[in-house]
Amino acid sequence: xxxxxxxxxxxxxxxxxxxxxxxxxxxxxxxxxxxxxxxxxxxxxxxxxxxxxxxxxxxxxxxxxxxxxxxxxxxxxxxxxxxxxxxxxxxxxxxxxxxxxxxxxxxxxxxxxxxxxxxxxxxxxxxxxxxxxxxxxxxxxxxxxxxxxxxxxxxxxxxxxxxxxxxxxxxxxxxxxxxxxxxxxxxxxxxxxxxxxxxxxxxxxxxxxxxxxxxxxxxxxxxxxxxxxxxxxxxxxxxxxxxxxxxxxxxxxxxxxxxxxxxxxxxxxxxxxxxxxxxxxxxxxxxxxxxxxxxxxxxxx
Amino acid sequence: xxxxxxxxxxxxxxxxxxxxxxxxxxxxxxxxxxxxxxxxxxxxxxxxxxxxxxxxxxxxxxxxxxxxxxxxxxxxxxxxxxxxxxxxxxxxxxxxxxxxxxxxxxxxxxxxxxxxxxxxxxxxxxxxxxxxxxxxxxxxxxxxxxxxxxxxxxxxxxxxxxxxxxxxxxxxxxxxxxxxxxxxxxxxxxxxxxxxxxxxxxxxxxxxxxxxxxxxxxxxxxxxxxxxxxxxxxxxxxxxxxxxxxxxxxxxxxxxxxxxxxxxxxxxxxxxxxxxxxxxxxxxxxxxxxxxxxxxxxxxxxxxxxxxxxxxxxxxxxxxxxxxxxxxxxxxxxxxxxxxxxxxxxxxxxxxxxxxxxxxxxxxxxxxxxxxxxxxxxxxxxxxxxxxxxxxxxxxxxxxxxxxxxxxxxxxxxxxxxxxxxxxxxx
Numbered sequence: 156x157x158x159x160x161x162x163x164x165x166x167x168x169x170x171x172x173x174x175x176x177x178x179x180x181x182x183x184x185x186x187x188x189x190x191x192x193x194x195x196x197x198x199x200x201x202x203x204x205x206x207x208x209x210x211x212x213x214x215x216x217x218x219x220x221x222x223x224x225x226x227x228x229x230x231x232x233x234x235x236x237x238x239x240x241x242x243x244x245x246x247x248x249x250x251x252x253x254x255x256x257x258x259x260x261x262x263x264x265x266x267x268x269x270x271x272x273x274x275x276x277x278x279x280x281x282x283x284x285x286x287x288x289x290x291x292x293x294x295x296x297x298x299x300x301x302x303x304x305x306x307x308x309x310x311x312x313x314x315x316x317x318x319x320x321x322x323x324x325x326x327x328x329x330x331x332x333x334x335x336x337x338x339x340x341x342x343x344x345x346x347x348x349x350x351x352x353x354x355x356x357x358x359x360x361x362x363x364x365x366x367x368x369x370x371x372x373x374x375x376x377x378x379x380x381x382x383x384x385x386x387x388x389x390x391x392x393x394x395x396x397x398x399x400x401x402x403x404x405x406x407x408x409x410x411x412x413x414x415x416x417x418x419x420x421x422x423x424x425x426x427x428x429x430x431x432x433x434x435x436x437x438x439x440x441x442x443x444x445x446x447x448x449x450x451x452x453x454x455x456x
Numbered sequence: 457x458x459x460x461x462x463x464x465x466x467x468x469x470x471x472x473x474x475x476x477x478x479x480x481x482x483x484x485x486x487x488x489x490x491x492x493x494x495x496x497x498x499x500x501x502x503x504x505x506x507x508x509x510x511x512x513x514x515x516x517x518x519x520x521x522x523x524x525x526x527x528x529x530x531x532x533x534x535x536x537x538x539x540x541x542x543x544x545x546x547x548x549x550x551x552x553x554x555x556x557x558x559x560x561x562x563x564x565x566x567x568x569x570x571x572x573x574x575x576x577x578x579x580x581x582x583x584x585x586x587x588x589x590x591x592x593x594x595x596x597x598x599x600x601x602x603x604x605x606x607x608x609x610x611x612x613x614x615x616x617x618x619x620x621x622x623x624x625x626x627x628x629x630x631x632x633x634x635x636x637x638x639x640x641x642x643x644x645x646x647x648x649x650x651x652x653x654x655x656x657x658x659x660x661x662x663x664x665x666x667x668x669x670x671x672x673x674x675x676x677x678x679x680x681x682x683x684x685x686x687x688x689x690x691x692x693x694x695x696x697x698x699x700x701x702x703x704x705x706x707x708x709x710x711x712x713x714x715x716x717x718x719x720x721x722x723x724x725x726x727x728x729x730x731x732x733x734x735x736x737x738x739x740x741x742x743x744x745x746x747x748x749x750x751x752x753x754x755x756x757x758x759x760x761x762x763x764x765x766x767x768x769x770x771x772x773x774x775x776x777x778x779x780x781x782x783x784x785x786x787x788x789x790x791x792x793x794x795x796x797x798x799x800x801x802x803x804x805x806x807x808x809x810x811x812x813x814x815x816x817x818x819x820x821x822x823x824x825x826x827x828x829x830x831x832x833x834x835x836x837x838x839x840x841x842x843x844x845x846x847x848x849x850x851x852x853x854x855x856x857x858x859x860x861x862x863x864x865x866x867x868x869x870x871x872x873x874x875x876x877x878x879x880x881x882x883x
Contacts, residue, residue, distance in 0.1 A: 169878060205689040207865070224692060232689040238682025243470060254462050255690040299686065 156219045158183045158307050158338035159204065164213030165362075166199050173199040175362035176213070181340060181355070183218075183306075186333055188353035188370070189342040192451050196362040197342050198235065201309055205232050218306060228257040233300035235311035235342070237293065239284050245295055246271070246280040253302040263302065270298045274324065289316055297325055301332065308332060311342045326352070346444040356443075358450055365450050374440040381445065382411045382419055384426075385435035392426040403445070408435075412445065459691040463699025464706065467674065471707045481711050485718055506535055507568035507587070507596070510558060511542045514551060514575040519544070521607040522571070526599070536596040540567065562588060571600070577608060578615075638832070653829035654798070656752060660822045661795040664759055665788060667708045668767040674700055675771035675860070676780055684864045693861040701764045708760075751828050754842060759821025762849040763787055769856035772863030774870050783870065794819040798826055805830040815841050817848035855880065 159181035166174040174196040181187045191197050202208040204215060206222050217226040240248045246267055253263030271277045274294045279287060284295065293316045301308060310329070314322045329352075333339050341353060349356060349370070356373070358366035366373065385408055393402050393409065398417040403410040413419065419438055426433060441449075471477055513519040523539040543558075545551040561567040569587025577583055583604045590597075610620050620626055634645035675697075678684040687696055770783040797819060801810045805827045814823040814833075820841045827833050862879040863871075871879065 168882075202685075202865075206692075207685065207688045227690055230689070232686065234682075234685045234689070236682045236685060238678075238684070238686065240470075240678075240683055241681050251462065251466050252686065252690070255459060255687070296686075 156183065157181060157216070158185070158218060159187075159340070160214075160216040161200070161204075162214050164200070164203065164210045164215060166196075166203060166208060166210050172362055174203070174210070177359065177362065177364055178213075179357045179364060179367060181338060183338050184333065184336060185354045186329075186339045186341060186352050188349040188356040189340055189359070190344075190346075190349065190356055190447060191359040195359045197359065198311070199362075200359070201232070201234075201311065201340075201342065204309065205230060228303070229305055230307045230309055231256070231300040231303065231305040233297060233308075233310045233313055237296050239292065239296050239299060241285040242283055244281050245276065245284055245287065248284060249295065249299055249302060252299040256303040256305070258303050266302055266304075267298070270302065273328070274298060290318060290321060293317055294321060294325075297328075301328070304332065304335070305337065307338045307340065309340045309342070312344070313341070314343075314345070314348065346442065346447060350443050358447065360451050366446070370443070373446070374443070377441045377446065379438045379440055380413050380415075381439050381441045382413065382422065383435065383437045383439050384409045384411065384433065386426065386431045386433045388431040389429045390431065391429050392422060392431060395422060395425060398422055410442065410445070412441065460695045460699045460702070463691070463696055464703040467700055467703025468706045468710075471670070471674075471704070472710060477707070477711075481714055485715055489722070506538050508540050508566075509537050509568055509587075510540055510561075510570040511573065512551070512554060512558065512570055513542055513544050513573045515573055515577060516544045518573050518577070518604075518607050518611060521610065522573075522603050525603040525606065536599050558586070562586065571604070573604070578612060649830060650802075653802075653826050656829055657795060657798050657822050657826050660756060660759065660825060661791060663708055663712075663756070664763050664791050664821070667704050667760060668763045668787060668791075669784060670707070671701055671704045671764040672767040672771035672780060672784060674704065675768045675864070676774065676777070679772065679864050680775060688861075688864065693864065694857040697765070697768055697857050697860050700768060701761060704764065705757075705760060748828060751838065752825060755821040755825050755845070758842070758845045758849050762817065762821070762845065762852055763791065765849075765853045765856035769859040769863065772860040773866075773876075775867050779870050790818045791822075794822045797823060801826045802830065806833065811837060815844060817845040820845045858882075 157180050159179070161177055161179045163176045163178055164174055165172065165176055177196070177200060189197055189200070199208060203210050204217065204222065206224070206227055215222045217229055220226055240251075243251070246264075249267040249271075250260060250263045253266060254260050258266065268277075268280070271280050274297070276291060276294060276298075279291060284292060287295065297313065300310065308329070313325055313329070317325060329339055341349065343349060353370055355369050356366070357364055390409075393399060393411060398414055398421060400412045400414050402412075411422070413422075419436075423433070423436055511519045511522060519539075519542040523542065526537045526539055527535055543554055545554055555572070558567065558570045562569060569585060569590070572584040572586065574581045574583065585600060613620050636643045636645045636649060678687065684696075766787050767784060770787065771780060774780050774783055797813055800807075800813065801823055804810060810823075810827060811833070813819050814827050815837070816823075824833075824838065824841045828838065858880050859876060862882055
């Protein structure tokens with residue numbers, strides 16, 4: 156049984172088709188990345204899974220059941236546009252959210268107390284949300300999404316607005332819940348997070364799935380076609396357009412995508428002949444960032 | 457059901473605990489009481505100051521009667537005026553000198569004012585009262601006017617050979633009592649029917665707007681703070697909408713309960729005070745039959761659901777307070793118009809116009825209650841009006857829920873009517 160199964164799902168708004176015959180499958184216990192450029196249909200897809208929107212066509216199953224009022228309680232949802240009752244006390248607002256997800260109020264109150272302590276917000280539990288800093292509000296909202304420790308967790312950009320310490324805290328809790336059996340669906344534009352956390356991904360563009368599968372398999376299918384180079388001195392060798400398709404300069408590091416069949420040794424030779432000092436020269440699988448850009452920009456071409 | 461209940465509870469507790477609610481519930485009645493009571497207290501205080509006046513009597517005959525009348529006028533403690541002295545100018549040419557003297561005394565503060573009775577006052581020339589603040593207390597002016605007028609009338613009558621001891625006994629008018637005939641019998645009408653009708657219409661009018669707008673604000677708040685997306689990922693939009701409407705309704709009921717209890721206590725205290733102060737005075741009995749209360753609850757609830765769901769839909773369409781001001785206009789206008797129509801109903805509660813108007817669901821809650829209070833219409837009309845209103849309310853709630861469901865997730869510019877029509881058709 157899959158955590159999530161979408162079959163030929165479509166959603167139209169007037170003349171715009173936000174989601175177009177999208178099928179995807181999320182295995183239980185996975186960390187799944189739902190990727191795509193702005194306006195690709197990610198939020199619409201997630202809203203259909205949450206039964207906030209009803210698809211025009213296709214079927215959605217959550218843990219083997221068709222989406223319904225009852226499946227809503229099986230999922231914890233942290234939308235991209237965060238919001239929580241500003242004028243309620245932290246504890247009361249969270250107990251309310253937990254109860255809405257099917258917990259009894261006493262059970263919800265108990266869990267809220269535990270999670271507020273874990274998230275280092277216990278001292279703020281009787282304060283109004285409006286009095287909290289932005290980062291604290293984010294943490295409170297995260298608690299609101301996981302309070303019923305659901306089998307499926309949908310997190311849209313969970314790390315934005317968090318400092319590195321809190322980001323680690325949130326990441327640890329996510330992995331902890333995954334270890335307890337929860338499936339995590341992560342929607343984000345931060346490709347390095349996806350590379351570090353996700354087992355599988357689905358990349359959608361203009362409402363359609365353009366790439367889908369296990370992350371490792373996807374990257375392997377591209378082969379080691381990218382050079383990661385650190386150097387000082389003359390960079391003329393990067394202009395060898397016969398061998399190099401394009402170059403990404405990050406400042407200290409340069410990533411160069413090879414043309415099919417190009418020999419990296421030739422580039423190294425050219426670099427040394429040109430007088431560049433090489434401190435790193437590595438043949439790698441393409442970063443997800445490049446795959447993303449190629450798939451999405453390629454779709455435009 | 458459990459989730460609707462949670463929403464009701466949150467909505468209710470959050471609202472009842474705000475300072476606004478506590479101040480509104482307690483301060484509003486105090487303000488209303490203050491508006492009635494304070495002027496009375498202030499007016500009573502003022503009348504205790506007696507003005508020292510003089511009478512400059514060119515006729516030479518009227519002053520004693522007026523003096524007597526003014527000096528005895530002391531129902532509550534002191535009289536409003538005390539006549540210190542009467543001056544009769546020996547010749548018309550002396551009057552000017554006397555007046556100069558009196559003016560000086562007024563400016564010194566030895567005298568508060570003087571009354572000039574011109575020679576031909578009998579033929580309709582007016583008397584004149586000179587003082588530093590002639591427009592002061594209206595009640596005092598009335599006292600003075602009556603005293604002069606009575607004295608002149610008595611004098612005129614005497615000239616026609618009619619001897620009068622007490623004018624007021626002679627010219628006393630006769631009251632006409634108005635008796636309302638109903639199936640139950642007859643009730644003397646002293647304006648209480650009007651009072652009951654207008655108060656009920658007023659209560660409905662105010663609460664439909666106040667609690668309607670409260671529902672709208674609540675919807676808008678959840679939308680602008682973006683809480684709503686988390687909420688509708690946990691329950692259905694119509695559950696949220698119902699919970700909101702019911703929660704605000706409960707707030708309204710709480711407020712009315714507090715006011716009714718306070719009002720009842722005050723009324724009991726008031727009538728006890730009235731009975732103690734002036735025993736035997738007939739206070740008009742206000743009879744509100746139980747059926748009236750049942751109708752009131754029915755019309756209040758259906759009207760509230762009708763308008764609150766519209767207000768909620770309006771709130772869901774917009775993203776800011778400014779826009780909310782605009783979209784609430786149609787509802788507020790409908791409520792205001794139905795209240796304004798009370799004059800039509802009042803004039804003839806059973807005219808065809810009144811019947812038709814009170815059957816229109818958007819007007820029915822206020823107008824039918826007015827008609828029932830004034831002159832109970834045939835039962836079929838009440839029943840039809842209730843049926844039509846409930847049917848419309850169900851339809852409107854359904855439509856509003858559809859708009860609400862789409863609207864809460866839409867940000868940016870407010871939808872046009874065409875877009876609203878499309879929203880209704882979204883699955």
